[in-house]
Amino acid sequence: xxxxxxxxxxxxxxxxxxxxxxxxxxxxxxxxxxxxxxxxxxxxxxxxxxxxxxxxxxxxxxxxxxxxxxxxxxxxxxxxxxxxxxxxxxxxxxxxxxxxxxxxxxxxxxxxxxxxxxxxxxxxxxxxxxxxxxxxxxxxxxxxxxxxxxxxxxxxxxxxxxxxxxxxxxxxxxxxxxxxxxxxxxxxxxxxxxxxxxxxx
Numbered sequence: 671x672x673x674x675x676x677x678x679x680x681x682x683x684x685x686x687x688x689x690x691x692x693x694x695x696x697x698x699x700x701x702x703x704x705x706x707x708x709x710x711x712x713x714x715x716x717x718x719x720x721x722x723x724x725x726x727x728x729x730x731x732x733x734x735x736x737x738x739x740x741x742x743x744x745x746x747x748x749x750x751x752x753x754x755x756x757x758x759x760x761x762x763x764x765x766x767x768x769x770x771x772x773x774x775x776x777x778x779x780x781x782x783x784x785x786x787x788x789x790x791x792x793x794x795x796x797x798x799x800x801x802x803x804x805x806x807x808x809x810x811x812x813x814x815x816x817x818x819x820x821x822x823x824x825x826x827x828x829x830x831x832x833x834x835x836x837x838x839x840x841x842x843x844x845x846x847x848x849x850x851x852x853x854x855x856x857x858x859x860x861x862x863x864x865x866x867x868x869x870x871x
Contacts, residue, residue, distance in 0.1 A: 682711050684843045688834055689715060689818065696823045696832035698859065704841040705822055709736060709790060710743035712820050716788040717745055717762050723788040725764045732792050737764050757782050767791070774812070789819045835859070 685708065688695050699705040709725070716723045725740070725747065727733040733749075740747045740762065748758050750765030757779055758765075773779045813819075823829050830849045837845040837852065837859045845852055845859050852859040 685711055686715055688836060692833040693818055694833045695820045696829050697836045697838060699822055699838045703838040706739040707841060710739040712790055713740055713762055714743040714745060721787045722785050723762045724786045725790040726767045727792045728767050733764060733766055736792060787817050789813055789817055791821045793821055793823055
């Protein structure tokens with residue numbers, strides 16, 4: 671683990687608490703708010719407990735960013751490329767959603783998928799079409815069952831289904847609660863939801 675500053679210690683503590691209490695966690699991270707920190711620390715906390723963790727992204731550049739962030743936190747993730755044939759064996763693996771979806775559809779890697787206890791998903795999907803988005807969502811719904819999921823959210827449906835939502839700003843978790851609780855606070859999340867997410871709905 672990298673040397674943490676005081677505010678980072680607080681962030682790690684809050685993530686650890688959420689992982690201990692909730693099954694479906696969503697983190698709302700506007701651009702520049704500390705997404706990389708959250709992803710790296712979450713993976714590191716899970717790996718330190720020996721929890722088999724799978725980190726998924728929709729785009730190659732996001733996958734590369736996730737791999738680099740893991741390395742900054744002292745992890746050496748196994749990279750699942752589209753041509754990856756061997757069953758992943760590492761405690762932490764990074765791959766593309768589409769790659770895993772194809773494996774699941776072909777009834778491959780099923781034992782590996784069952785063995786994953788922590789799923790981390792960076793949900794940016796701006797480069798995929800509607801059909802791919804729907805297929806991906808079905809696969810992700812299956813993957814998140816019976817395991818802890820930590821989603822860096824960009825879609826309204828994911829946010830509403832969360833057990834808890836962690837709202838990031840400037841590297842800190844400034845609000846947390848479920849969707850209704852956060853709207854009732856009428857704070858940063860409510861403003862973000864009303865200005866951006868409501869347009870999606």
